[in-house]
Structures are given as structure tokens and as C-alpha cells.
Ligand SMILES: [Zn+2]
């Protein structure tokens with residue numbers, strides 16, 4: 001994304017130097033050369049480089065095989081394994097019954 005921008009000739013309204021800006025200079029609007037632009041810019045956010053703090057911490061989403069928990073299907077009463085911890089009092093369905101149920105309403109995407 002860099003070095004590919006179209007540059008436009010302009011005259012810096014601060015120092016009067018001829019310069020090039022990466023946007024079309026609008027008439028009546030002030031244009032600054034990159035030096036003056038930088039000088040007038042609040043020194044806070046440095047742009048370019050820096051701040052790559054993301055990455056890591058995302059691997060809990062694609063962590064290999066899921067932990068399976070033994071349960072008894074509420075429909076067919078068969079012992080089965082489910083990819084979540086069965087909650088007491090909540091009916092658990094084996095894959096077959098789960099699919100059957102789902103197929104009745106919408107598409108199967110177990
Ligand atoms: Zn300037």
C-alpha cells in the first residue's frame with residue numbers, strides 16, 4: 001500500500017516550498033509540505049511501523065480436538081459424548097438425535 005500513491009504538486013502554505021502531496025490539493029485549502037505537516041502534527045500517534053501488539057491469544061479458538069464429555073442422550077438414552085460439558089437438568093442429545101432435531105428445523109451443521 002505504500003509508494004503507490006499518486007503525488008500532486010502543491011505549494012506549501014507554511015514555508016512556501018514546492019512540494020508534492022499524496023492528495024489532490026483543493027483550492028482555498030492549505031497545503032503543507034511533509035516537513036511542515038509533520039511539524040504541525042500532534043506528536044502523539046506515530047504512524048508507520050510500531051504497535052503490532054496483536055497476534056497470540058487467538059489460539060484458544062482453534063485448539064485441535066475438542067474435549068468430549070460423556071453423557072446420556074435424552075432422546076434415545078444411549079451413552080454418547082458431547083463437545084460441551086453437560087449441564088445437570090438440561091437434556092443432552094447424542095449426535096444422531098441432535099441432527100434429527102436440527103434437520104426438522106433448519107440445516108444440519110453439526
Ligand atoms: Zn512547508
Ligand SMILES: [Zn+2]
Pocket residue numbers: 073074075076077078093094095096097098
Ligand atoms: Zn440420541
